[in-house]
Amino acid sequence: MKNQEKASISIMKILCVSIILILISGIGVMAVNTNLKDIKIILQNGYEMTVLTSKATINEILDENNIILNENQKTIPEETEEVKAGTIIKIVDKSYNEVQIAKVSEQGAETTLEELLNNYAPITEKIVVEQVEIPYETITKNSTGTNDDTENKVLQNGENGIKEVTYKVKYQNEVEIEKIQLSEKVIKEPVNKIVQVNKKITSRAGTTSRTTPSTVTTSSANGQIYKITAYCPCSKCCGKSNGITAMGTRATAGRTVAASSKFTFGTKLNINGRTYVVEDRGGAINGNKIDIFVNSHAEALAWGVRYLPVSVIN
Ligand SMILES: [Zn+2]
Missing domain, CATH: 2.20.230.10 (Resuscitation-promoting factor rpfb.)
Structure with a gap:
């Protein structure tokens, strides 16, 4: 019985408080047009409350709401600052690094927030x-x-x-x-x-079948298949027989090759696994064609025409 009485008293209390609250908020709504503003206070424990106030500074608002800061606490914005409607007052520990949240409405802080958002931009x-x-x-x-x-x-x-x-x-x-x-x-x-360069002196002046015009294509040599022929220092192959290359070296079997000018003299080429050096040019040697120097005409004939992979050795 006693418990029931207590319970009903509690209910009465709650009702009374509710009615008072409703009245207060009613007055609040009516008073908005005058000087009252909506202020949100966030306590250090995260609890949020919204209060209506006519006070100007944070100090006064805290007083009005019986909020007393302890030694280690401060507010954001500062206690002495005046507040506008919509201001959020945050009560934090003094060591709290003041960032942006409480100051969003302030101009300087807006950029900070923008930057912050930028970092999280999708x-x-x-x-x-x-x-x-x-x-x-x-x-x-x-x-x-x-x-x-x-x-x-x-x-x-x-x-x-x-x-x-x-x-x-x-x-x-x-x-x-x-x-x-x-x-x-x-x-x-x-x-x-395609430019025809008229040179009086070329050690590999193409003659006979080598002068026949051909389709010229070039591309990087890395592993590309080239048409490989062979030549010797004889007059049939070179039109002369001094054995001096266009580069000025003595043509040497196993090393000297004639290639188009896309390979500068001295370029080392790997032809089917063997290393040669571009030392010579030839009238019909352009594009994807390379001529390998051999010692005798018989060897050149024996070589014939082969299609082999060529790559530049750096
Ligand atoms: Zn020959």
């Missing part, structure tokens, strides 16, 4: 297709040197090709932060520029 990925020009190569062709005209002649004009490159691009805040190439596709092959 990364977006896009597949981007770009058209890229493929520059043409210039190939020089040594003429047989039968006339005195020393001017170079353009046999074919070069034209850039086009390739389509697909990238995966990562953006953060619309700023590109990573670009990975996924694939590329040649839309248009470049047309190589």
